[in-house]
Amino acid sequence: MNNPYLPFEATVVERIQETPTIFTLRLKFCDSGECDFYFEPGQFNMLYLFGVGEVPISIVSDPKDQTCFDHTIRAVGRVTNAMSKLQAGDKVGVRGPYGRGWPLKEAEGKDIVLITGGLGCAPVSSVIRYVIRRREQFNHLVIMQGVKHRDDLIWQNQYDQWREIENTQVLLAASEDSGSDWPWYSGHVTSLMDNVEFNPNNSIAMMCGPEPMMNAAISPLTKRGLAERNIWLSMERNMQCAVGHCGHCQYGAKFICKDGPVFPFSDIKEYFGIKGY
Amino acid sequence: MNQRTLYKNDFDSLLKTLKLEGYHIIAPQVADNAIVYRELLNFSQLPLGVSDIQGRGKYALEVCGHNNWFAWANGPQALKPLLFSANEPLWSATQGEDKTIHFEQKLPEVKPTAVLGVRACDLAALALHDKHFLEREYVDPYYQQRRNSLLLIAVNCSHPSANCFCVSTGDGPFVQQAYDILLTELDDRFLISSGSEEGEKICRQLTLDDATETDLQREEDQQKTAIAVQKKSLPNVNIADSLQKKLNHPQWEVIAEKCLSCGNCTAVCPSCFCHKEIDQQSLDGENSLHSRHWDSCFSQEHGHIHGAHIREETSKQYRQWLTHKFSAWVEQYGKSGCVGCGRCISWCPAGIDVTEELSVLCDE
Numbered sequence: 001m002n003n004p005y006l007p008f009e010a011t012v013v014e015r016i017q018e019t020p021t022i023f024t025l026r027l028k029f030c031d032s033g034e035c036d037f038y039f040e041p042g043q044f045n046m047l048y049l050f051g052v053g054e055v056p057i058s059i060v061s062d063p064k065d066q067t068c069f070d071h072t073i074r075a076v077g078r079v080t081n082a083m084s085k086l087q088a089g090d091k092v093g094v095r096g097p098y099g100r101g102w103p104l105k106e107a108e109g110k111d112i113v114l115i116t117g118g119l120g121c122a123p124v125s126s127v128i129r130y131v132i133r134r135r136e137q138f139n140h141l142v143i144m145q146g147v148k149h150r151d152d153l154i155w156q157n158q159y160d161q162w163r164e165i166e167n168t169q170v171l172l173a174a175s176e177d178s179g180s181d182w183p184w185y186s187g188h189v190t191s192l193m194d195n196v197e198f199n200p201n202n203s204i205a206m207m208c209g210p211e212p213m214m215n216a217a218i219s220p221l222t223k224r225g226l227a228e229r230n231i232w233l234s235m236e237r238n239m240q241c242a243v244g245h246c247g248h249c250q251y252g253a254k255f256i257c258k259d260g261p262v263f264p265f266s267d268i269k270e271y272f273g274i275k276g277y
Numbered sequence: 278m279n280q281r282t283l284y285k286n287d288f289d290s291l292l293k294t295l296k297l298e299g300y301h302i303i304a305p306q307v308a309d310n311a312i313v314y315r316e317l318l319n320f321s322q323l324p325l326g327v328s329d330i331q332g333r334g335k336y337a338l339e340v341c342g343h344n345n346w347f348a349w350a351n352g353p354q355a356l357k358p359l360l361f362s363a364n365e366p367l368w369s370a371t372q373g374e375d376k377t378i379h380f381e382q383k384l385p386e387v388k389p390t391a392v393l394g395v396r397a398c399d400l401a402a403l404a405l406h407d408k409h410f411l412e413r414e415y416v417d418p419y420y421q422q423r424r425n426s427l428l429l430i431a432v433n434c435s436h437p438s439a440n441c442f443c444v445s446t447g448d449g450p451f452v453q454q455a456y457d458i459l460l461t462e463l464d465d466r467f468l469i470s471s472g473s474e475e476g477e478k479i480c481r482q483l484t485l486d487d488a489t490e491t492d493l494q495r496e497e498d499q500q501k502t503a504i505a506v507q508k509k510s511l512p513n514v515n516i517a518d519s520l521q522k523k524l525n526h527p528q529w530e531v532i533a534e535k536c537l538s539c540g541n542c543t544a545v546c547p548s549c550f551c552h553k554e555i556d557q558q559s560l561d562g563e564n565s566l567h568s569r570h571w572d573s574c575f576s577q578e579h580g581h582i583h584g585a586h587i588r589e590e591t592s593k594q595y596r597q598w599l600t601h602k603f604s605a606w607v608e609q610y611g612k613s614g615c616v617g618c619g620r621c622i623s624w625c626p627a628g629i630d631v632t633e634e635l636s637v638l639c640d641e
Contacts, residue, residue: 003382004415005367005567030377050372051558051565076583091378093370238582240554243415247551247572248579250601253608258414274524276593 004243007048007093012086013068018154023084024060024072027094039063041126042101042234042262046242047071047083048093055079056239056257058123059097062130072122098242099261102127102206103232111140111198115217117189117209118147123234123261124208125155132165141168142196146189146213150178169197189213193220200225206262208234215273218265228266235260235268251277281485282492283460283467285344289320291430292393294482300391300428303359305352310338312352314359314392324349331438331619334628347394347462350438351618355399357547359392360423361406366568367419367554383566384422391428395456397449398441398618400431402547404454408610409550428475431456435499437507440619442632445510448616450503461496468496509619509632512639517604517613519639524596528637533592535627540573542621542631543598548606548614551579574598603635 014026025047029037039045044058055077061070075084086092104127112131116124131138143162147153153172163170173189174182185192190213198205205221207214214233221231237249237256249256252271254263271277283291295302304317307324317323326342329349336352366383373379410420434443434450443449452459457476461468468488471477512519543549553572558565572579574597580587588594606614615631622630 002416003368003384003418005418006382007368007370007380009378009380048370048567050370050378051556051562053556054554054567080583089376091376093378093380236582237587238578238580241552241569243417244413245410245415245417245550246553246569247574248553250597250605252600253605270521276588276590276596 004095005241007046007054007095010092010094012088012090012092014088015086018072019152021076021084022072022074022154024070025083025086025092026061026068026070027092028068029094030091037069037097039069039097040101041104041130042123043097043099044242044261045069045071045094045096045098048095049079049083049086050091050093052082053079054093054240055083056098056242058126058234058261060122060126060129062126062133064133072125096242099257100259100263102234102262103204103264104130107131107204107206108137109139109202111142111203112138113142113144113196113198113203113205113221115144115189115205115207115209115214116146117213118152121145121208121234124206127206128162132162135165139167139202140197140199141165142171142198143168144171144173144189144192144196146173146175146209148174149176150174150182171195188216190216190220193217198224198226204230204232206232206234211273228269229264231265232262233265233268233272234262280468280470280488280493280496281480282488283469283483283485285465285467287484288346288467290483291479292317292320294479295391295428297482298479299389301388302391302393304393305347305349307338311336312338312349314352314355314394317393328436329438331440331623332628333440333622333630334625336623344464345435345462347432347460348436350434350436350441351396351398351620353545353620353624355547356392356395356403357399357406359390360403360420360427361410361550361552362419362423363571364568365419366566368567370565370567372563372565382418385419387422387426389426389428390423391430393430393432395429395431396434396618397431397452397454398434398443398616399547400429400452400454400456401443401446401448401616402618403429405548405606405610405612405614405616406550428458428479429456430458430460430476433459433461433496433500433503435462435503437503438619438623440509440622440630441507441617442509442511442619443617444504444507445632446613446615446617450507451500461499463492463495463499466492468492509622509630511615511617511632512636514639514641516635516639517607519641520600520604523638524600526638528634529592529596531637532595532629532634533590535629536575536591536595537627538575538591538594539626540575541624541626542629543573543575544571545620545624546602546614547616547618547620548602549573553578574601599631599634599638 172184244258
């Protein structure tokens with residue numbers, strides 16, 4: 001009997017320190033025959049650290065890279081702090097992938113607006129890399145990233161490289177004073193919405209970050225004519241089972257773990273922004 | 278099978294037959310001042326002559342000396358903990374010397390189990406849990422293992438408590454869901470029918486008479502009475518839709534003034550399924566057990582997310598519980614999560630009555 005709760009053993013192939021608190025683990029299943037592992041950007045795995053516990057972490061690598069998969073993790077809680085001490089060669093447990101990923105097939109041939117807030121929002125960074133690797137399949141690309149302070153901007157060099165790509169717009173913002181040599185916008189990234197170039201009739205927006213930020217980004221998009229079903233959000237709630245059984249992630253009638261974590265705004269707008277859900 | 282009769286002085290033959298067929302028997306009995314479902318070792322453990330008194334925040338038993346085994350409404354628990362265990366291991370991890378990790382699932386050891394005395398409300402809740410644990414994207418093997426080993430001997434409810442409102446939810450008092458054997462308790466006999474091949478196999482081994490017209494009339498009268506005594510009911514509106522429009526209603530704060538966030542309502546609710554998963558490492562550090570435990574949307578950790586809390590306030594916890602139970606359930610599983618058993622009213626230390634709160638909330 002297939003047991004959806006049971007993890008598989010995986011090896012840490014590489015550990016990359018992204019910032020003082022953010023690190024990436026490159027993982028590989030120990031027994032490749034054990035799992036038929038195919039994922040989509042936006043999906044997540046449950047990572048288990050021996051004796052400590054499980055946490056849901058989104059997969060940031062490209063589905064084409066079959067042998068390994070990457071998780072970018074911020075050391076913020078009990079389990080992730082302990083995981084930050086992992087080194088290459090260490091073992092973890094992995095089960096997944098879970099949930100619905102980003103609508104990347106649907107986005108082909110369309111303008112793509114990617115909006116992220118906070119510390120290097122991992123679920124959206126997987127989309128950026130996915131689209132750039134298949135640039136010709138998509139139309140105009142907008143990458144927006146808002147941080148509190150410039151030091152929070154991980155992958156700084158990559159933004160500069162992405163800016164050079166044809167038909168690609170990169171908008172960066174830091175809401176706290178980041179010094180006079182900060183070349184980009186000072187303020188909330190959502191204040192830049194009027195500068196975004198996209199065709200409302202042929203676009204998909206995908207966003208991830210604090211809910212007030214996503215909330216602030218939605219109405220400028222809909223005002224310019226983008227349909228609510230074309231605005232996709234990655235949601236986050238307490239998740240423990242990842243298979244729609246434990247009840248913690250319920251958001252109205254949706255289970256964030258299996259119905260999401262990525263939703264079109266039209267599916268969740270009844271509860272979005274209401275404190276307590 | 279048609280209704281037949283089993284005389285009360287032959288009642289123990291049912292239990293003997295179940296034992297001969299290899300069943301482990303779980304049946305109602307008096308323990309800790311309540312009717313509870315436990316392993317039945319002896320026929321005399323059944324609650325003969327006992328009845329219950331329930332009210333808001335009140336549950337008591339009285340010995341009446343009558344000749345009935347099932348003249349009571351449900352106690353705090355029935356089927357839920359038998360299938361969805363309050364605490365159970367899911368898997369263990371063992372670390373080898375070279376840091377390898379070996380995972381081993383810990384499926385429960387089950388034996389064929391007959392549960393005697395199951396009520397309509399609990400069968401309705403069981404059908405909801407079957408949907409939740411077995412009939413969606415992922416099958417829960419722990420629940421499934423126990424579910425497959427179960428023989429359900431239902432008893433129509435003749436004595437709803439003052440807190441029962443199963444008529445209003447459409448789930449009782451007489452059984453409507455699948456069962457293996459169904460009993461109706463009359464004065465000197467039971468009406469008995471089978472609802473499955475396994476149930477029929479048991480019934481064939483009993484000495485049964487055909488039911489008379491009088492027996493069937495008495496059963497019908499009993500059902501009428503069990504419907505008539507229920508004074509509580511849900512507001513006669515589309516509660517699921519109505520609650521959606523009441524997310525900012527001032528009543529949530531009024532309820533929060535009374536509610537202690539103790540989670541008793543979620544523990545006794547036969548449909549509540551929330552559980553948390555925890556890890557416990559052995560003292561020698563070589564093994565770690567991953568297990569699950571019932572959780573409640575009234576607990577602080579339920580809405581926890583890296584450093585923040587989604588619903589710290591009692592008003593929001595109660596709203597989460599009530600809107601999930603009566604509104605989100607309908608979208609998730611095609612039916613409200615409330616089966617009208619009234620347990621949340623009896624076992625609430627503050628005496629909060631969910632039917633009254635809904636009347637206020639759903640009042641247009």
